Amino acid sequence: MQWFFNNEIIVIAFTIVIYFIAEKLQKKTGVFLLNPILVSVVIIISFLSVFNIDYETYHKGSKYIDFLLKPAVVALGVPLYLQLEKIKKQVLPIIISQLVGCIVGVVSVVVIAKLMGASKDIVYSLAPKSVTTPIAIEVSRAVGGIAPLTAAVVIVVGIFGAVFGYVIMKLFGVKNPIAQSLAIGNAAHALGTSRSMDISPNYGAMASIGLILNGVLTALLAPYILKVLSPWIDA
Structure with a gap:
């Protein structure tokens, strides 16, 4: 599975899809504990742990998401x-x-x-x-x-x-x-x-x-x- 997370497009798509699902889950259930960020973090960490993928590999693929955090804060x-x-x-x-x-x-x-x-x-x-x-x-x-x-x-x-x-x-x-x-x-x-x-x-x-x-x-x-x-x- 290492190759999966070495592809930047796949990592970005994977992360966005997980967050999208988590957001829909909270809206449908109305449970405040199902915060999209918290749910996404738990799912991604669990996925990396199960498939024995180190964080550095995931982070390398998600660098563009990390970059977008800066303009996102400015957009506030x-x-x-x-x-x-x-x-x-x-x-x-x-x-x-x-x-x-x-x-x-x-x-x-x-x-x-x-x-x-x-x-x-x-x-x-x-x-x-x-x-x-x-x-x-x-x-x-x-x-x-x-x-x-x-x-x-x-x-x-x-x-x-x-x-x-x-x-x-x-x-x-x-x-x-x-x-x-x-x-x-x-x-x-x-x-x-x-x-x-x-x-x-x-x-x-x-x-x-x-x-x-x-x-x-x-x-x-x-x-x-x-x-x-x-x-x-x-x-």
């Missing part, structure tokens, strides 16, 4: 632009909420990881968990974390947020659409934003703001937050 700016007037009226609450979200997101995971006995490099690797992978990796490297671990954690956090984010907010009585979508974008980056796009362009636009602002704020503030907490982390 379209609904953002369409909601610009509404956003201007909410600038101060949006900035404050994202600043708080950034600080709480970094501090909470550091504290929890430290209390559970994680080592210093593990703690630093987890700190940028809620931003997109490229930013998270650079922050992790800058503070002395383990970049591959950070990348894996970011993906897990994004999937968890996309699957459970809106359910958790509903349980805690968070009903305001702006608050919901900003929180998802802040906590679950691009995957959470993608989930918001499925709900409506308005949700997607606000989630995009959360994604962008938290990415910028985390890149700027995370090193300083970790520096302040470092005496406790090193103890």
